[in-house]
Amino acid sequence: MNAPNSGNETVAIVGSGLTGLLAAQGLKLNGITAVVFEREESLDARSREWTILVHWAMPIFAKLVPKHILANLSEALCNPHLDFNDEVESLPCYNGITGDLLFSSSTPGARRVNRRQLRRLLAQGIDIRWNKSVRELLQTGSGVRLEFEDGGTFDADHILGADGSSSKVREMLLGVEQAQPRQSGFLFATGVTKFGDADKTNAVVQAHPVAALMMGASTVGAVGVMSVDDPNDTSTWTTFWVKIWHGDPVDLKGQEALNYIKENTAPLRGIFQSAIDWTPDGSYVSINEMKYWVPTPWNNYGGRVTLAGDAAHPMLVYRGQGFQHSITDVDNYVNALIQVRSSSSDATSREMIIGAYDSEMVERGATAVQQSLIEAENSLDLEKVKKMLMMRQGHSKSA
Ligand SMILES: Cc1cc2nc3c(=O)[nH]c(=O)nc-3n(C[C@H](O)[C@H](O)[C@H](O)COP(=O)(O)OP(=O)(O)OC[C@H]3O[C@@H](n4cnc5c(N)ncnc54)[C@H](O)[C@@H]3O)c2cc1C
Secondary structure (H helix, E strand, O other): OOOOOOOOOEEEEEOOOHHHHHHHHHHHHOOOEEEEEOOOOOOOOOOOOOEEEEOOOHHHHHHHOOHHHHHOHHHHEOOOOOOOOOOOOEEEEEEOOOOOEEEEEEOOOOEEEEHHHHHHHHOOOOEEEOOOOEEEEEEOOOOEEEEEOOOOEEEEOEEEEOOOOOOHHHHHHHOHHHHOOEEEEEEEEEEEEOOOOHHHHHHHHHHOOOEEEEEOOOOEEEEEEEEOOOOOOHHHOEEEEEEEEEOOOOOEEHHHHHHHHHHHOOOOOHHHHHHHHOOOOOOEEEEEEEEEOOOOOOOOOOOOEEEOHHHOOOOOOHHHOHHHHHHHHHHHHHHHHHHHHHOOOOHHHHHHHHHHHHHHHHHHHHHHHHHHHHHHHHOOOHHHHOOOHHHHHOOOOOO
16 A cells, blocks of 8 residues: 655556556646556557557647657657658548549648557656556545555545546446447457568558548458658558458457458458458457447546546547547546646535536547447448548547
8 A cells, every 4th residue: 555645636547558648647747646557567568559640639639748758759650751741641531432532631730650659658757557457446534545456555636547448447437337338330450561562561652651541332441551660661661451341249360350351341442452462471460349438427436536538438440539539538637637736625626626527528528439430330331421520521629
């Protein structure tokens, strides 16, 4: 057990994903003590990786991290060597039936980051306790307590559940049944491919130097650049592909996943299919069903426990909104705790301030989750693609 922290609010953050680490940075920047508890043993514990477009929330992100992290953001970019201009900062979507360009979503100032690298950057200077799987949370006389699977405990003034789509903290706030993430019926497959062949990589880059989409047939596709070793030699670059369809739930990896895609899903066109066909042996490939959960109000323990990021509003990947909302949550949470501090941690004010944080997030998160489900439904039929927010208003904020 830790000693109580007098005179300063201590926040125990559950989860060292992007939300938890960004929250720790934002709190630290504002003089609030944050300790992150992560069930895994290190940043590299998982093989699964993906890329994330940081777009409308980039200016908010920039406020939450110290200058040196922002200055080193290029370390986390998929391709930091690009000459960023309007064309590079847009996301083209091709017609899944004709192969022609359907529309291009403009994302000014956006950057595609490698999640692993961004976590590495955001972990700098943060107190992270590894191998700490949260089992229980309790209210104490003066605050809240986390209990871990290893028998240890930690006392804090606040707990922020940033423990992802199957959040244990959410489960403790709402009960197992109500907190259960829902299966969407949409399957998400991805492959991380280092072709070692400039012509193959160039074909991906030609679709777009960052990433491109294909929609409107019964499967959705994406290709893009994940990382660049030598900027002058595309044979050294690592690329990724994505395929989405509506179907039976499966959870597969590696060659089995690749075989399943080839045997059970309709082919895409052009490079979107070739990238899958060219997947080298031993590449990372996975398929799983996308989950979601529409947020509803929870008991926040007198304003001491709340959620952020995927723990609060896990959504489908469409229009890349998940992390934008995580960043928004973190900004609002940091501001809320600054308000709690200036109210001298008065119990009524605490309850009101964190209650307001919760209400705003539940409403915004619920809208975003529902929009992601409708986007998914509309993406598999050319007529319906025209109704998509992505086609009508691009990647902009809509919740
Ligand atoms: C393929 C893909 C592409 C995406 N693209 C985009 C995009 O372009 N733009 C965008 O905005 N968003 C995108 N997203 C969404 C974005 O990745 C997530 O919203 C974001 O990473 C949120 O992360 P998180 O920290 O909330 O959760 P997570 O990354 O899931 O982190 C949760 C952490 O909590 C830990 N944890 C879980 N349970 C416990 C426990 N009991 N005790 C201790 N620790 C625990 C986990 O080990 C994990 O480290 C994408 C998502 C995917 C899957």
